[in-house]
Amino acid sequence: MIFNSIAFLVFIAVFLPLYFNLKGKARLILCLLGSYFFYGWWDWRFLSLILTSTLIDYFVGLQLDKTDHSIKRKQLLFASMVINLGFLAFFKYYGFFVESFQQMLLGFGLEPSFHTLKIILPVGISFYTFQSMSYTIDVYYRKIGVEKDFIRFATFISFFPQLVAGPIVRASEFLPQFQKDRSFNWDRTIAGTGQILWGFFKKVAVADSLAPFVDQCFAAPETFSSMHLLIGVIFYSFQIYCDFSGYSDIAIGLARLLGFDFPDNFRTPYFSKNFSEFWTRWHISLSGWLRDYLYIPLGGNRGGSFGSYFFILLFMGLTVVLTGWWWLAIIFLLLIAYAGWYMRRGAAEKRKMYTYMNNMVTMLLGGLWHGASYAFIFWGFLHGAYLIIQRLLGPIWNKMLDALRAPIFIQNALAVGMVYFATCFAWIYFRAPDFGIASDVINGIASLEGFNFSSVINKFVVLKGGLLIGILLLIELINFRSPLYKMTLKNPYFRVASFAILLWLIAFFGTFGSNSFIYFQF
Amino acid sequence: MKKLIWIFALIVLTFTGDRLGGWVLKQQVEKSQFRYSRLYTQRAQADILLVGNSRGLIFYEPYIEEITGLKTFNLSYNGMSIDLMRNLVEDYFEKYDAPQRMIVDVTMCDRINDQLTSGFNTYSAYSERLQKLIFERGGNMGYGAQFSHLFRYNSEIFQRALFYLNKTDKDWLLDRVINKNMVAEAGNLEAYTIDLEPDSTDLEYLPVNLKAMIAVAQAKGTEVHLVINPYYPVFAKKIENLESFKTKIETFTGLQVKDYSSSILEEKGFGDYQHLNKYGARLYLDQLKKDGILP
Structure with missing residues (x-):
């Protein structure tokens, strides 16, 4: 059901x-x-x-x-x-x-x-x-x-x-x-109902409205222009977010209605300024689970364990054998040699290397948790790599921004944009049915052929999608600064108006076909 | 008690807002120059009625009017199915004097599009026939539109009506040239079939609707021409059953189907595999004129 x-x-x-x-x-x-x-x-x-x-x-x-x-x-x-x-x-x-x-x-x-x-x-x-x-x-x-x-x-x-x-x-x-x-409890009912309505808006109005455009892009990417594909990828990032967080909102709201408090599962993840922050805002209950029952037992950022070596070597070995790219073995061997040399330099370096390994193992297994496919594992690998790159280059990036003396708003916008687009890049592998399609999407975007709005097919869906994403971001931004549910509890006029607006938005924008939730497959 | 009042206030506000919003949107739809708005507000009298799906949009009205000197009205829409089109054509013949000719691109008889049918909720208030079809094919969508008036405008059909609020939609046709990727990939495309029986429970659903639509026009003395509009030449060759499809339609309707599927060969005349662009449409319409399909 x-x-x-x-x-x-x-x-x-x-x-x-x-x-x-x-x-x-x-x-x-x-x-x-x-x-x-x-x-x-x-x-x-x-x-x-x-x-x-x-x-x-x-x-x-x-x-x-x-x-x-x-x-x-x-x-x-x-x-x-x-x-x-x-x-x-x-x-x-x-x-x-x-x-x-x-x-x-x-x-x-x-x-x-x-x-x-x-x-x-x-x-x-x-x-x-x-x-x-x-x-x-x-x-x-x-x-x-x-x-x-x-x-x-x-x-x-x-x-x-x-x-x-x-x-x-x-x-x-x-x-x-x-x-x-x-x-x-009246207050719980109000807060729960508000969250349920918000969840339905995200799922039925935003996610399901974006879905057909995204499906089209990933079915035959070679037939679409660069701009069309880029919009498709951006739409997918919001489709999966609204689909999954919408479900979480409905679940948490229902539980609240029944008298139970569940922790948040999403906290505006696309406003994250770095990848570690992203994972404290995206699917929080899973990332918390992986942190407490996998990352920390592996050694976390303090040390390594047999598990760290075992999983890293297993993934490396399987990648070489299954892809048949034997040249990868040489790269992996060089990496292992470099890691060995680096870890001998001192306790701090050793700890750093363990952290990288544990990050990578956690993200790879997190990817595998999503489903039995190399694409999910690769998605996990990308996020593992992002975390490592962030640890390696983060200080340099910060120094660069300091040197530029850019206002804090610009610095934040740059960081948010970078994290968002890197996340979108990883989403391509998550969504594409196979690596071939993922490459077609990436090559299509990178070709810049037809990088203008007139080359986009089905502009009405794009305009509707853009409008809905705009509404979503606006409400999330307001909610980010001061939680709206508190307002609904305090002010009955605001409550009635906001609930009515959500109902109108659902009626006017909703896609009603009992579309399943993406995360059910996991 | 106070809480009950707030619940009541929410219900009243939601209902009133829904009806008020629905009324405002209805005014916009009626003012629009979109084809179906014109159809249902007595602004669509024409000499030539054009019928098809997105491939029917290549019946480029400004050019047809230029070469024939006659008024046209194009009922075509992306993904249009013949059962919905039958209802629209019946509404047309009920509301207007019969046109001289009706030209139908029969390749629209390859699908049932219940989602699009539901999208016509926007115009259901103007046609009992349409409303009945939405209830039949659209499931709960018909009830949804009764319950919420805002929901009636929850479709691409409404968005287009809004888009064409202050401008004509007669110009609606692809204005791009097929991209290089598509040209390169054309040879590798898999074989394509036109499915005349997409609904396995009722194999004659589509042809029966086509026949009924033609009968309505003929009963009013309108000359009906059936055509197959052009495909990108390489793509046309990939259609395995075009000939048998054509024969089936001819057998069913008793009318000849003129096959123009491979009539346009210039690459720059296409927007994609299935659609001519403005340039290609002009070439094609010249051909229709030469063959007497267009008067």
Whole structure:
């Protein structure tokens, strides 16, 4: 069931009155059953997967609580990881791994024949798996207490507002909120409704209006002019942002309506002045998860670990074998030699190099999290490279700006523009169905053939898209300076006017066809 | 109680704003010089009625009027489907004196475009026929337009009406020359088919609508000419079933279809593979004049 569908409207219209009329256990059971109904609407067979993950982590949690034996605790954690990641690997990456392995053997002159299975990707598996894993890891490290109530735990894993596309909410943030009954609250309802409407505007009006133009660009880039493709890429950057953050807003707003507080998942990411900042503003719940459960365990910016070396060498090896570009091996060997030499220069240099490695591993795995394709991994690689380049050249860039004595506004605009366009460049690989199309898009833009507005086809869509992006940025800019939801709480006139304006904008600009959310595929 | 008043205020404001906004936009649509605005506000009387999808836009009205000395009205639109066009043509014949001729580019019979049909919500208030089609083909979009008047103007059709508020749309035609990439890629294009039965549940949906549209015109004494407008020469060769498509249309309608698919050979006459530009349109229209399709 998707939020922008009639089915969901009916579901929520039935669910809300029941929810606020029940208390205690009965309300929890309603939440759980409602969540399973919501999820099972896609395919009831997927319920078995989420139920299995829930049961495993629930029992692993109980066992972790019972024992202090360190080896047994490690074994329990390992079992949970293997099963959770096993599901993810099978449903999301099986085909990719088999094809890659086949290709690798082909590279060695062998002609293997493997059976590939047509596996349907269960919606939201990456999200609830990470949420479930975070619970077990936190219980293992004794950061949180064990949850003994199964219904409560199962509801935490499957809570419908954020089940299929996040935000990934940590057990430490979410489980305590189940402790007390939430009664209907007017302020929460206002804030929640406002956020839901804003989410719908982003998704239905902005993202879905931009989608057809973007689809056209990436279907046959060779047929479009340079300007048309550039607009297509810019539109995609806003399409994916509005699609995903729109979903998050609806999810957070719904949760708020039900009495729960979820952390923000996006904070105007395209206003970021550097790439580290970008990752504290884009898909915050995933970047936070990767930071806490991957980057820091790898050593973070303090040191390295076996994992850092293992993943870097694995990615390097696979890249050489799968692309068949053996010359890359020489470059990688030179890089390794340089890194080895650099790390011997001193403790500070060693720490820097570890930071680079850990950044790169985190971003590569972050890319792979999005889906089983080289394009996503390359997208991760680009962001890893941006972070490293920023660390290397950041001080020089800052000195250059200081030397220019440019006003702070110009400096900020330059930094925001640079981060935005580098992010757009990476989006090309994220969106393109293959590397060939991505190259066609990049070459098409770089050719500068037809770099004028008259060469753009479907100017009406462009004008509408431009107008919507303008409205979005204006509201985000205002919201960036002073959160609008606070105004809606304080001033009833502003509240009524802003809600009505959002409804008009949705009616006038919305694309209504129950278009799915991009991040459902992840 | 106070809270209920605020909810009530929101509902009233939303509803009033929607109706007021809808009314303002309706005034603009009626003032517009866009073809469908003219159609529904008695400003479209013509001697030659031109019908097609985006390929029908090459019936370049200023030039036709120049070489024939007759008034024209072009109902063509990007992605137009024949069921929607049938309704528009029926509305035309209901509202105006019958034109002398109707020229139809039959390659528009290759798709059902329910999204575009829904976009005609902008004009649904003027035609019960159109409203019925939107309810039939557009699903909930028809109900949406009843519920919200702003929603009626949520389409590219409205944007065009706004664009042509103070200027004529008769000049609407590609004004660029096919780009070098497309020329280079033309030979590598995959084979193309014109799908006369895109809706597998009703194989005769499109031809039945075409036949009905022709019947309306003929009943009023209008001479109907069916043509296939030009394609970029290399692209034309890639169309596998053009001949069988043409035969099917002829069998169904009992009229001859004049095939001009490969009649324009000059590269600079094309805007892309499927559309002539202004220069190409003039060459083509001269040919239609010479062949007597244009009076």
